[in-house]
Amino acid sequence: MKKSILFIAVLMGVSAANVSVANNGLKIVDLAANTAGDLNVKALDGLKFRLTIEKLQNKSYIVIKNADGETVYSEYAGKSEVFSKVYDLSSLPDGNYSFIVANGNETIEKPFAISTEVKRTATPK
Numbered sequence: 001m002k003k004s005i006l007f008i009a010v011l012m013g014v015s016a017a018n019v020s021v022a023n024n025g026l027k028i029v030d031l032a033a034n035t036a037g038d039l040n041v042k043a044l045d046g047l048k049f050r051l052t053i054e055k056l057q058n059k060s061y062i063v064i065k066n067a068d069g070e071t072v073y074s075e076y077a078g079k080s081e082v083f084s085k086v087y088d089l090s091s092l093p094d095g096n097y098s099f100i101v102a103n104g105n106e107t108i109e110k111p112f113a114i115s116t117e118v119k120r121t122a123t124p125k
Contacts, residue, residue: 041099041110047090049112051099053083060103064089067096089114 040052053060056079064073064087072092077083089097092114099110 039101039108049087051085053101056080056083056103058104060101063100065098
């Protein structure tokens with residue numbers, strides 16, 4: 001029960017996201033780390049994100065969940081000074097998602113959104 005309350009509290013008090021538009025017309029989100037400066041999620045080209053975590057004290061659980069709370073990806077990361085990995089999220093449908101990192105007693109969540117933009121144009125023949 002304590003973990004559920006902590007998770008909800010973290011969920012409600014987490015960072016703001018800045019929207020950016022990728023070259024291929026997909027709207028993605030660039031997230032700024034403002035929780036102790038230890039976690040950073042950066043949007044790269046297309047739907048690739050780089051997750052960087054500094055000073056992992058313990059074995060950590062990394063998960064990507066959709067808006068319904070379903071896990072779409074998960075892995076464990078061992079104790080290290082810097083964990084950095086690029087995630088290709090191009091197989092995920094449009095929607096709201098979150099990177100969640102559980103490191104010991106601390107849980108950090110970074111939300112992001114994937115949405116497709118379509119431009120209509122008229123071209124004379």
